[in-house]
Amino acid sequence: MHPTEVPVLDLAAIRAAFNTHAASLSPDDRALAHRTFDRLQPPNWTLEWYLPWWLGHALELPARVAEAIVLSNVLGLVAIRLEDDLLDGEVTDADRASARRISASLLQRAVAIYGPMFDQASPFWSYLDRTMFEWRLAAEQRDPAADGRWWLARRGAPLKVGARAICLLADRDRDWPAVDRCLDHALASLALYDDLCDWDADLEAGRWNAFVASLVSLAQAPETRRRNRSAVLVALMVDDAASRGFGRVQADALKAAVLARAIGSPPLAEHLAESAARAADQGAAVQAHYRAAAHRANELLVGATSRA
C-alpha cells in the first residue's frame, strides 16, 4: 500500500484546461460542449475524474502525468457521452451535427495527450484501438449474446485506457491484470446500476436493458414491450427483483473494492465500497416501495373480506 496521503486533485486546473480546448470550437459547438461538460462533474462522475489520479498515486506515477491523463479522461468522457446520447436519440435534431463534431474533436484531443507519452511501437496504441472498438460494439449492439456481465463492462471500456497508460508509464505492467479485473467489476456494476435505474425508459425507447433481460423470457421488441413492462413490475412487487438487481450491483462493486485495495489504492477502494453500500441502501428502499405496493394491491383484492 502506498504510504503517503493522496494529494488533492486540482479540479479547477482540469476545468480550465477543458475550457481552453472548448474555446477552439465554433461558438455553437462550444455551448453544447459546455452544457455536456457541466453534466459530467463529480460527485456523480467521480470514477471518471479520479481514477487516473488515484491509480497514478498508487503506482507512483508523477502527479503532472496523472493530471494529464485525468484531462484526457475528461475530454474523452464528454466525447463519449455525446456519442452515447446520439445513439440513444437524446440529442435534438438541431444539435446532432454539432454533437458529432464536438465528439470527434474532443476524442482526438483526448488521444493526442498520450502522443508524447508513448512511442509508436508501444502496446498502448493497440490497446487503445481494441478498447475503443469493443466500446463501440457494446454501445451499438447492446444485447449481449454471451458473457453478459463483461459485455456490460465494455460500455465503460474507454475508462480503462487511462489505467492501462498508467500501468505502462509507471513500469508496473505486473499490476495490470488486477487493475483490469478491478475495472471490469466496477464498470459492470455501473452499467447494471444504470440499467436498473433506466429500465422503464429503455423499454419505452426500445433500447435493450440488462435488468429487463434478467427478468423476462420474451425478446425486447416493440410487440412485447407491454408484456415485458408488466413482467418486470410484477417481479419487482412479488419476486424481490430490486433486491436481487441492486445486490448484483453491490456484489460487483465490492469485488472491485477488494481488488483496488490489493492494488494499493485506498481512495479507489473506499469509493467503490461506498458505491456498494449505497447500492445496498437503494436496493432496500426500492424493494420496500414495491413490496408496499404489492401489499396494497393484495389487500384490495383479498384483504377487505378476510376470506381465508
Next chain:
Amino acid sequence: MDVDQVPGEEPYGFMERELIFKLLASHALVDAEYFEWLRKDPESAAAELHIRLTDEDLDYLRNVVEWDRIASVAPSIRESLNLKMVTHSW
C-alpha cells in the same frame, strides 16, 4: 377441478392461495388491460398465468370483489410504481 386433484383435497393450500392472489393482484394493478380481463373472465385471466383457480375462488372474484372500488384507486397505485418516484432524490 384439476384432473390430477385428489378427491376432497384443495388444489392449493393457504400459503399457495396467498401467493396466487398476490400474483393476480400485482398483475391486475400494473396492467389496466389485465385488470379488466381478470374482472370479466377470471378463469382465463388466471390461466394466462398458469393458475387454475378453484370454483370457490372464481366465485369470489366474480361475485365478491368490489371491482369498482379497486378500479377507482388502481391508477394511483399504478402511478406509484414508477421507479422515478423512489429514485428522484438520488
